[in-house]
Structure formats: structure tokens, C-alpha cells
Amino acid sequence: MKNITVASRIAFLAGVFSLVLTAVAPSARAQYSYYALTPCRVVDTRNANGVDGGPILGSFSQRSFTVRGVCGVPTTAKAVSLNLAITGMTAGGFVTLWPSGLTRPVVSSINFSGTEPALSNGAIVGLSTNAQDLSVYDGSPSSVHIILDVTGYFQ
């Protein structure tokens, strides 16, 4: 069972931030408040091609999506809580979410096998101030569809 606390995940997230600056141990940066949202689909690569739509994420490649300004997430949001769902994979691997513009961290947001039709995991992930603020990497030999449903944000 997953029993990582929210607080620890926030700390973990902050560690992602610090990776680009130093190699020192993760440390928290700021205190954020949480704002809850009715669940809302931000990204679905099964849709027509677009910023938050298709095409499918290619094997061992990354792309960035726009989260702020969509589904009620304000442009001032620093992080979002979301549900990451994946489908369409034909081989096992992992997917990483991280704030765009930073070096991709050596972490995973979900691990999967090639036999599962669909799988999901909750996550809290920071957002950058880029127009496309959230990056996603497919660490598998298979392309994979990405679906992100946001449930709230931190700022």
C-alpha cells in the first residue's frame, strides 16, 4: 500500500526543484496553501493534436503541457495535485512528471508493465512559469498516452 504522506511528497517535490541548483539534499522552500478543485481533465493525448492533446507521447521522449490557466488552475499556482493515468503502452517502463524547464530528475511518477491496459497514480507536482509548465517523460520502449486530471493546486 502506498502510504507516503502528503507532507513527505511536498518535500520530495521541493527536492526536484533543488536538483538544478545544487546536488545537496532536498529542502523545503516555501509554505504553500492548498486550493481544492472539482476533478478536471487537463491533458489527454488521445484527443486531437494540440497543446494538451495528441499526439501520443513517444518512447523515451518528453513533451510539456500547459496546466495553469486550464480547469481553474490559476497562473499563480506553484504545484498541482493530480491523477496521472496512462494507457496504450505495449512494453513496461515508467513515466516521470516534473516542472518544465528543469533537468529531468531521476524519479518516476508511475511504473507499469506492458500488459496493463491502463494504470493510474496520484501525484503532487510543481509547475514552472513557462507557458508549458509541466513536463512528462516516457521512460519505456513503448509510446504511451498520458491523461492528467487535476484535483487542486498549491500556492
Place this chain on the structure above:
Amino acid sequence: MRQMPASLRRIAASCVFAMAFCWPLAAATVSKLNDDVMAPLRGPVVAKRIHVSNMPLYAHGTASIDLEEFQVWAPGGKVIVSDGKSVQYLDPPPMRFFRGLVNGDPESFAYFSIDGTTGAISGLMATRDGRFAMNASRRRPAVRAHAGGLGADPTGDYDYYLTAMDDGDELSMAGQTWACEVEKLPAFPPINKRILVETDASGHPVTALGISGTQSYAIAVEVETDFEFFQNAGSNITTATNYVTNLSGAVSTIYNRDIHTNLVQQNLHIYTSASDPWSATDAPSGLTELGNYYHANHATLKRSAVVMLSGKSVAEGVAYEGVVCGGDFSIGGGDFGGAYAWAGGIGNLFGFQGLGPVPDPNATNNGIQYGMPGDGTAMGTQTYWPLEEYAHELGHNLAGHHTHCVAITQAEANGTNHPTQLFVDVCDTTEGGACATGTASAPPEKGTIMSYCHILSPIPQQSRYTFGQAAELSHHELDDYMLRAAGPLAGGMNVVTAVGTFSMSSISGSSSVAANSTGNVASVTPVNGGSVTYSWTITGGTITSSSTSSSITYTAGASGSVVLRATLYNTNGCGVTDTKTVTIVTCTAPSISTQPSSTSIVTGQTATLSVGATGTALAYQWYIGNAGDTSSPVGGGTSVSLSVSPPSTTSYWVNVSNGCGSANSVTVTVTVTTNPASGPTLLYLVTPCRIIDTRNAAGPQGGPSLVSKGTRNVTVAGVCGIPSGVVAISVNLAVVTPSSGGYLTLFTGPANAPLPLASTINFQTNRTLSNNAIVKVGSDTINVYDGGPTTVDFVIDVNGYFK
């Protein structure tokens, strides 16, 4: 009444205005011409024309010959004489040249030249049934120097003799029969597309232009000879020069008459020692040697073709096909081909009858009186063999196939050979490929220059000195090639010169368009063209753009097909062309079968609208506004579906159209809602605690199991220490041994809250899985939705809340 052979009917028709009865002159007749026959040829030239009215080409009548003056040598052309140590550049001989038809018959020709030095006149004439040579024999020793040119000898220093050729004249080549080879090329560009319809580039019917017709093109021919040829000419530079000049002039007369083309003699190369560049002893080797020599030594010399007139004892010629407008090309092994033709046996197997002064009326040469066949000096009947060989091999350069390999219909041209196919002639059945097989036979109208009919008995009467007339494909094939290779001219003469291999892409664009559709696009791309000009023509439609650009737009007609033709010309006037037939699809007006649907999105989300429609070649345009309002088209909204992310609620509609109608969709609305956030909140941790387990007995925190597509409203306030007014809870959601794959969605209460497009956990059959989530709480409750096909048990454990 017995049917008269076609050839005889035509003879009668061609000279009916001259005499009531026309019979060919008896063979091998030599007759002295009266002064009154020669008077026009000696007299002044008016407007470059001469009319000879009484030439006795028939036993019981005379022929009327209209002549026009023309030029054989290209401006600047030289006779280049090499003796192995030094090179001389001599001017062309001071000759004047005249060409015409006999009795206006488009299959006849008459060629005369006047030697500007001696004033002597020589002539070649051919009718459908006879060939004639006219030569001078000096009447008495010259009493004064000639001023040169026509009319310089009003009293007549010469007697003139007319010799009619017979079989014996033709067979004097040591029993050998002249044959020809064609070097089959590696695929050469689309210039070789044979268009077997009797229309020209503009779609107009092609008709043969006679001697007096418009002449459209010139081919500049560089003529090579070898030391053997010089020896055959009595080792006399003047004899060799005059002979080649007359040969080129006679070939030009035929080309001009049949295919609108002047042959222009460029430089003539004569070698007076054995140290010439030519060591090959057979035709194919000679052709390769010629190509390699010119590729290495004259790569930049502009010319249409190079013709080798070899004096070697080789009864054969060889040439490349369809190359007059292209550059050299590799034939492998470091060898090169190109616009080269090789003709052997000149002045050797075929005898040598050049044009030269005749010193004494009673003198003889080899026991034959001067001016008679075989005397070795005068242009005589044996000139016809080299004439045919020269015209034939150069004809290959101009894309002329052997006429026993030219099928009469396009289908046959595309197909493989079959004995029942109809060819222009069947005079040779051994060549193979898509050529005639079966029993060799000459057609009633005899063969052409591009045929092998000369090898059929009785030699040589089965062949004609023509590429064929307008109704004959052999003619059209070359004519069409010249139209495409040289291009029609807007005044003046076009000298076709060799350039890099110039070709073009096939015409691109749709292969089918809707009837009456507009804005159809087609384009071409030149290859190695340099600066290229374009000329488009169309049938079955209308060009609505410029017709002189690389691409065009056009409107299709109502039915049938559109035929596009693009012709590209480079700066040398060489042209290539391609045609494309575009099917016109009978139009079905569009009809909308599936209307787009209104939808709702949250701010920033993307909505996709789509429409279904029937009809051919449909075009789509989406608009903002109400149906019929075209003031706000959506940029790029030209597909069957449209993805939009409007900032606020917006109406859309789509117009579907083709060439014969259009249809409007209904108006649909994309409603944009906000997703108001609740906060700010802080996280309060709780000891993990189970809110609900549907496996338990029915109750607020227990069963029943959640049915497919069902929603369970779960009260969270007052459970596990969660206070009333909580904004969100942090939970772990588990599904227990689901009986099928599916998903669950946790979302905000109250019980009747709308289900958002979202999911919280995806699972598969019999796989107990869990996921954490933060869920916004509404009215102290959350909702759980089963999106899968079967009933499922779930468990929710809380580990904190936001308030």
C-alpha cells in the same frame, strides 16, 4: 474495274495538272537536258525562288519544280582540316542551295546546288517512283573566269545530264546491304514519352508542312569524317567538302519538308593523314569512340548532334535514340553516349560521287564519262545510299524509332509484340522487343527513312525518302519529338543545342477533381533546367492562374476529364513536356449526415466539434456565430473536425461544400464554465482511518457494492475525525478483486453533483489496486462513480484533510 495500287493513284493525282499521262522514266536512263530546262537554274533568283517547269522526269511528260534558296552551313561554320601535325580552318565552299518539291508532291524532293567557283549545277530529285541525279559536263574549255554564283554562265559552259537510277545503281556496294543498329539507351527522361495522337502541343491537328511551309527548328550538326573518307574522295579536300555539303543539304531538304526542321551544317572535320582520332573498325565501337572523343575534347561545343561519315568498309550505321536535346550520359565502363550518330561505308561500299568540276566533256573517269553514275566525281545516283543512311541515323538522334517498331495505336505501343499488331511497316522482323514479327513485308505505300524496307526486294524500290506523311505515325513521332524537344517558336529559327540532361518531374496534383470545382492546383519541377520557362495548356477545364508559372490553378469542367500539359523550355530552347489526365468526378452535392453537438468545457480545456457529411470532394469551413453567418471564419478550421478552447461560451457552425453545392450545419455552443477553487486551506493530518468499505454490511460506511455506472455519495464529515465544513480530504482508494477492468472517479459532493470528466483509479480484472488522491469535499460529502462495466467493491482510507 481492277483497283489501282495506292501508290499509282497518288502518282496520278500528284501530276495530273502537268500531263494527262505520267509514267516513270525508264530505269538507268541518261538524258541530256535542253538549255530551256536549265535556263531558270542559270537565270536570276527572284525573291529567293526559282521555278523549273520542264524537267523530264517522266517518259511522257515533264515535272514542275518550285525551288527556294536556303542555307546549309551555319554562320561561322568551318572546314577543319587536320594532317596530324597542324590544323587549317577553311571557309565553307561558295555554294548556293535550293530545295523544293516535284509537282508539289509532299513525298518528293528536289535539291540543287550551284558551285560558286565553277558555276556548275548539280541536283538530286526523288519522286515516289524514281530517283534522279543531274550533273554538269563541261561543254568546252572555259573561255573566261566565272564571277561565281547563279547566272554567271548565261551561255552555258556545261552540258547537263539527267540520270535516272535503277536497281543496278543501288547494288554496286559489293553485294552488301546497308544495315543499322540502335544503341538502346539507359532510361532517358520523359522526353521519350511517345504521344501517338495527331495533335500538337496546343491540341491542334498536325499537318505536314511542305517545303514552302513554316520552318520551325534547326539542328546544328557537327560532321566528322575519317582518313578513309578523305581517301575515298580522291584525297581532295574540295571534293570531300562539296560532297558532305551536298549530303547535308539534301538531308536538310528532307527534314525541312517532313518535320519542320532545317539541318544546319556546323563544322566539318577532315583528316588528311592516317593519324586521325578514329581507330574503331565497326559501327558500335565507332559510336562509342565518337562519344568518348567529343565528351573529352568538345564538352562545351554547342551542337545538336555529331554525325560521323566514315569511309571505312562498314555497311552499317548506329545511333542513339532521342538524344538531340540532351547532354552526354555514361554508358558504363567509362564510356559516353549522347547525340551521336555513326554511318559507315561512305564513298566506299556506296561508291563515291562528289560534286566537282568536270574538266573536259570527253574525259572519263574509270572509263565512265564524267557526270555518269560511278564516275567518282559527280553527285550521282549512288549519293542516295549515304543520304538515306545519314538521314536515318540522325533520325534516331531525333527519337525516330525503326518504323517496324512503331505500333499504330497507343495500346499496341504499350503492349508486347504480337504478330497481328499493326506497325508502320513490317520490313524487318528480327529486331525483337516491341517490334514487328512474322513475315517481312513492305506496306503498299512502301517504307520510310526509318524503315528497313530498303533490304526487301526489289532493292531499293520499297523505301521512300520520307519520314512519312502527316497521317503516318513515323512522321508524327519525329514531329512530336521536335515539338517537345525544340519547342514551338515565336518567329525566327531555333537552333537546338546540347545542354545538360534536361528533364522534368511528372505533373503533380490531384488525379481526380469534382465537376466544376475551382482552385485545383497542379505543378511541375524542372530537373537540370537552369532558367526555365513554363507553358501550360488545358483541355476539359480552364486555367485561372498564370499559365507560365511552375504551378497553376484551374477550374474543372462539368464532366469527362481534364488534360493538363506542361511544357518547359530552357534558355537553349530545348523543351520537355508532360501530360496528366485528371478525372472529373461527377458531382454529388454535400449533405450533412451527422450534425455537430454542443458541449461544455471547463476554462482552458479543449472541445472537439465534428460533422459528418456525404458528397464528393468535400471542403469544410468552420465559423464562429450562428449558422449562415460567414463573417468570422475560424482560421485553419477546414477539416471535418475542429478543436477549440474558447475563453468564454461561444457558438460555432460549419459549412460543407464542393463544386456543385454546399450545406450549413446547425449552430452548436461550446459552454465554458469556471472551476472555482476552495481555499486557501491547510493540511491537517489524521491517523489513517477507514471511511468506507463496501465489502462490509450495508450502511453509511459499508455496502452495498457499487454497481456499474452507479454513483455512491459518501459522507465524510464526522467520520475519522473529519470536521464539518472540510474542504478536501487526502485519501487512499482501493478496489478489491474487480471482476473486470474499469475505473473509479472520486469527485465533489453533494449527491446530485454533475460527474466531471476525470478518473481516480484504473484497474484490471482481479487485480486489487490502490491509489492516493486529494478530493474536494462538497456539502461534507464526496461521490464515488463506477465507470467500469461491472459491480465493484472499494475501500477509502483517509490520512488527512484540508481546511
